[in-house]
Amino acid sequence: MRKTEIAVIGGGPAGLMAALAAAEMGAEVTLVDKNNNLGGQLVKQTHMFFGSEKEHASTRGIDIGKLLAKEAQNHSKIKIMNNSEVIGYYPDDGVIGIEVEEEKFVKLKADKIIIATGASEKFLPFVNNDLPGIYGAGAVQTLMNEHGVVPGNDVLMVGAGNIGLIVSYQLMQAGVNVKAIIDAAPKIGGYLVHASKVARLGVPILTSYSVKAAYPNQITKALERASIWKVDQNWQPIPGTEKVLKVDVLCISVGLSPLAELLWQAGCNMKYVPQLGGHVPTRTNDLETSVTGIYVAGDVAGVEEASSAMIEGRLAGLNAAKSLGYDNGTYEEKHQEALNQLHDLRSGPVGEKIREGISQLVS
Amino acid sequence: MLLQNGIPTTEDLETRIPPKERLAKGPVVMIECFQEIPCNPCNTACKQGAIQEFKDINDKPEIDYDNCTGCGLCVSKCPGLAIFIIDETYSDKEATVSLPYEFLPLPKEGQEVDLLDRGGNKVSQGKVVKIRNGKYEDRTPVITVAVPKELSMVVRNIRVGGDGK
């Protein structure tokens, strides 16, 4: 069995920052990630990030991912296990079970654990929603921006939140036509600057519209058309308002839900908080869950933005290290700075939902 | 209708259009940022003290138009691609609009392109006057196009290879 002081599970923005912060305080860290490359979903974010300089604003997500990954790789206190998928946590023994390279089973015991496993894309019920050609918006982003393959020719984007708007823009950048972006809500959920960006390209954004059905090509069995219809203020579809779009790709971008399996296994106190995307753990202000020694950061702690995920990671890393007695004299200052940054990012009108959600969880 | 389709209305724009007197003096910034979001790189990018420091990172940018030189260093740094430079003194009949353009193919200087409004509709044709696409712009090239003067507040995108070629 391997041993480490702090195990960080997930090498996305939150996990990378957690590992770096803990190592910088002097703790010995093992960072476990199922992918070959570190960076999590940053590896496909070709757009510039918001926030301030401290959160790498104006830098593209892909470049932030590379920067943090390199820093972690070069840090002598951080041991990286990539191509390593955590497949279970055994709370009685405090052992993390890891499948390495799909061959070896490795047991890892850590004094403290930071869970930063991220989130997965939600699905949407409608007729024929399982047709090939219907993808999560993030999946299309992976296919295009990571692997260089376009999903098809004509796209219907369902969901006008930030992911739906950003992926629409990126589809257009890859030369794919986005026929429309629809959202059942009466107003655009994502940042309006993202909406204006796609509007300028001539992509219509239709609010108060939802998908009625998808239709396959009889020969290929893959998506060929989709129908949409207007919904009223009670989210009920209005018959007679149907429009049919000829599309071979339909992207679903209706939110993410936290990948919280390990938290459940660990016996963390979980609560359903719709503002944060689903079941999330109760935690202290310092991101420790109800199970002593288990911390959370990033989307698994509540679906938000990558910039706040990075700071949450930093906060969790600092605190996990501190709890083991590591403090190089800068803890107080860095800890306060991270709390201030999180406060600033969430204090505006677009942070209202997040504030409401977190207030239900912090003890 | 900004909240419904992403296209700002005349009323939305009124709050963001630089003063007439300032427009008459030469190139000046116009930031089409209508929502309080946590973001401040425009302030960080401005070396002229024109885009004011944010008290709260969620504030919308405030501009001291007298300090703005229209240098355009903020254009490629806005993550929302919401910053434009307008020069209404370019010629008798034409103004220029400098805009961020992250698409291929890039036009060439002197090339005639389609001029699009905020809804992506073609409103005219115009010549590309200048392209800035260096290390600083970092894959967000800034394209300056000549537009009929009356369209200086209308044109916000271009299309390469349309009727205008």
Next chain:
Amino acid sequence: MRIEQHPILTFEKKKEVEFTFDGKKMKGYEGEPIASALHANGVMVLSYSKNSHRARGFYCAIGNCSSCLMTVNGEPNVRVCTEKLREGMVVETQRDRGDLK
């Protein structure tokens, strides 16, 4: 269906390898996910659901959702959205639950 030119990204050319899909020879890049190689070859239907026999493609592309299970080199239930393509791989449409060997 591969992106040749992109305003932000440059894709490094990887080694081309051959594989088969339901007996048909195809080409892809070594180390890319099998699903992306299939997609680049125009293959969108990866499997059929075991009860209603409905066509399935991938959904999440990052190994979370299990919509993309195929038989690879005789082994069923392989998530082809994350499984890396290798020279000579035998990839087959999966139509049932598959048997463990």
